[in-house]
Amino acid sequence: MVDQSRLWDAHAAATYDTPGEGMFAPEVLGPTVERLHELADRGPALELAIGTGRVAIPLRERGTAVSGIELSAPMLARLREKATEEEIPVVHGDMTTARAGEGFSLVYLVFNTISNLLTQEQQVACFRNAASQLAPGGCFVIELWVPQLRSLAPGHGGTVEVSEPGYLLVDTYDTLAQQVVSHHVRFEAAVDGARGARIGRTPHRYVWPSELDLMAQLAGLQRESRWADWDRSAFTADSRSHVSVYRKPATGSLD
Structure with a gap:
């Protein structure tokens, strides 16, 4: 099994940020942050694999309280150069098991990161871990590419x-x-x-959208929306990526 923490080493952390370009470009980051802020609905958010804070920092600046979970110590150290523990609390650990609390209105996992988990069992565990930290009625959001x-x-x-x-x-x-x-x-x-x-x-490990939906069911979540992008454009057979929103029932408990 590949040690993902070693893949995201000091070199990766030092070269990850590309301010104003690529995935840091305003036209990419802006719609992502705006949609997540809406989905949080004035409640706290938790980012799995928070990295260097690409999304978390502007989301906090937008007005959403953000916590995180991160496996890579170098990536977390880079985040700490930009935001304090008081501003964005982060648990150093694996997103399949680490817990940052409970009662979050939003848990999110962006930019294909669930595919860094290399087995189906790990990916299901990630869903269950996310669901366990959501408040009733909260949502889990995943951004992921479609296998080509x-x-x-x-x-x-x-x-x-x-x-x-x-x-x-x-x-x-x-x-x-x-x-x-x-x-x-x-x-x-x-x-x-x-x-x-x-x-x-x-x-x-690539994942089909329908497989994600089954993972959500196993975690007690229900799919609410699927878009081709953060602008809510329609997801079609030709879409190369998707943003999927899963909701935890407002009443009842997980099995």
């Missing part, structure tokens, strides 16, 4: 997802194990006529 298996050519086990100057992303699939490895190739400036490259690999 239709892009696989017959006899080929990989796809080129990104090809741009200085960067190449190739995904390779093991469809029997429902695993995908992302190969990140970053090309370095030429030195003495030679151009080097740095390769990083991140494993994932």
Whole structure:
């Protein structure tokens, strides 16, 4: 089993933030924060795998009290450079078991992070852990990519997802194990006529939307909405990602 805390090491923490660009771009981050603020409905929120605070910090600034759970000590240290424990309390631990309290109006897990859990059992445990910390009537929100298996050519086990100057992303699939490895190739400036490259690999367990819905049922949650993006655009067969909202019943208890 891959130790995810070692994947998100000091180098990853130091290079994770890209202010104003990529997933930190206002057009990406703005709708995410606004929708989560609405779903929290003036109650407290809990972010699983809070990382360096990409979403948590602007969500707190928007007016929602945010707590977090984070496995990587270097990522948490980077967050602490930007927000204190009093501002954003964080439990250092695994999002399948660690607890930050209970009675949260919102628990959320963004940017494909549930796929970092590499077994179905871990992913189900994550749902159950999230549900146990929700207040009755609260919601669990997941942002996740849709597996692009239709892009696989017959006899080929990989796809080129990104090809741009200085960067190449190739995904390779093991469809029997429902695993995908992302190969990140970053090309370095030429030195003495030679151009080097740095390769990083991140494993994932891909999850179909319908499988997520079953995990939610096992955790006592009900699917309320599914959008293609944070702007609430319609989810279709051609959507490459989705935002799914699961609600904990306002009355009754989990099995």
